[in-house]
Amino acid sequence: MNIYAHRGFSGKYPENTMIAFQQAYELGVDGIELDVQMTKDGELVVIHDERIERTTDGIGYVKDFLYRQLRCFDAGSWFDERFAGERIPALVEVLDWASEQKRAITLNIELKNDTIHYPNLEEKVLKLLDAYTMPHRIVLSSFRPSSLVHLRQLSNTIPLAVLVEGEKRGVNHVAQSIQAEEIHGDPTFLFTPYGQEMSKYMDICVYTINDAQLFTKVAKQRVKAIMTDYPDRFFSHGR
Numbered sequence: 001m002n003i004y005a006h007r008g009f010s011g012k013y014p015e016n017t018m019i020a021f022q023q024a025y026e027l028g029v030d031g032i033e034l035d036v037q038m039t040k041d042g043e044l045v046v047i048h049d050e051r052i053e054r055t056t057d058g059i060g061y062v063k064d065f066l067y068r069q070l071r072c073f074d075a076g077s078w079f080d081e082r083f084a085g086e087r088i089p090a091l092v093e094v095l096d097w098a099s100e101q102k103r104a105i106t107l108n109i110e111l112k113n114d115t116i117h118y119p120n121l122e123e124k125v126l127k128l129l130d131a132y133t134m135p136h137r138i139v140l141s142s143f144r145p146s147s148l149v150h151l152r153q154l155s156n157t158i159p160l161a162v163l164v165e166g167e168k169r170g171v172n173h174v175a176q177s178i179q180a181e182e183i184h185g186d187p188t189f190l191f192t193p194y195g196q197e198m199s200k201y202m203d204i205c206v207y208t209i210n211d212a213q214l215f216t217k218v219a220k221q222r223v224k225a226i227m228t229d230y231p232d233r234f235f236s237h238g239r
C-alpha cells in the first residue's frame with residue numbers, strides 16, 4: 001500500500017507549502033497530494049481553503065487577490081514561527097520543483113472547485129501540465145463531477161480520480177463515464193457496503209488517515225494508497 005503525504009507533510013510542516021512538499025519527498029513518500037485554487041488574475045495557486053485566513057496572515061478569498069498580492073502573505077507562521085516566510089506556492093513553482101526531483105512519485109493535484117467555480121480552471125491546469133515532462137505520475141482529482149467530465153473532454157489521457165466523502169452512490173457511474181483511474185474516498189466511504197463492493201474493481205485511495213488503529217483497519221482492505229498528514233507514522237507499518 002502506498003503512502004501519500006496529504007497537503008505535503010502537513011502534520012509537521014505548514015500545509016501546501018514548499019517545505020511541506022520537500023520534507024515529504026525526503027521522507028520517501030510514494031505520493032504528494034495538494035490543492036489548487038485560482039487568483040483574480042488567473043494564477044493557479046496551492047492552498048486548501050477558498051479563503052486565506054486559516055493558513056496565512058491575510059484575510060479574504062483567494063479569487064479576490066492578484067497573485068502578487070497573495071505572495072505577500074505569510075503561509076508559515078500560523079503553523080509555527082519557525083516557518084515564517086513560507087509563501088502560498090504557485091502551481092508552476094511546485095511543478096518546477098517536482099520536475100527537478102529524481103525519484104518518481106505520484107502528484108495528486110486536487111482542483112478545489114467543489115463550491116467556487118473558477119473559470120477555465122481545467123484548461124489552465126492541463127495547459128500548465130503540458131509544459132512539463134517529468135518522471136512523476138500526475139493524477140487530477142475533484143469533488144465536482146462536472147469538472148472531471150470537463151477534464152476528460154479536454155484530455156483523453158490525463159489520469160483522473162473521483163473524490164467522494166461518505167456513502168455517495170453513483171460514484172461508479174461518474175468513474176466509468178470519465179474512465180477514472182481511481183476513487184479517492186474517506187474511511188466512511190470505504191467501509192460502506194457500496195465502498196467495499198467498489199474496492200473490488202476500482203483502485204481506492206483513502207484520505208485522511210492519521211490514526212494508527214484506523215491505518216491498521218484500512219490496510220487490511222484492498223486499498224491502493226492512504227493519504228496522511230503524518231507519513232512518518234506509517235512507514236514502518238504494512239509496507
Ligand code: G3P
Nearest residue numbers: 033035110141184207227
Ligand atoms: O484528496 C483527498 C482530500 O484531500 C480531500 O479532502 O478537504 O483535505 O482537500 P480535503
Ligand code: CA
Nearest residue numbers: 033034035110
Ligand atoms: Ca485535498
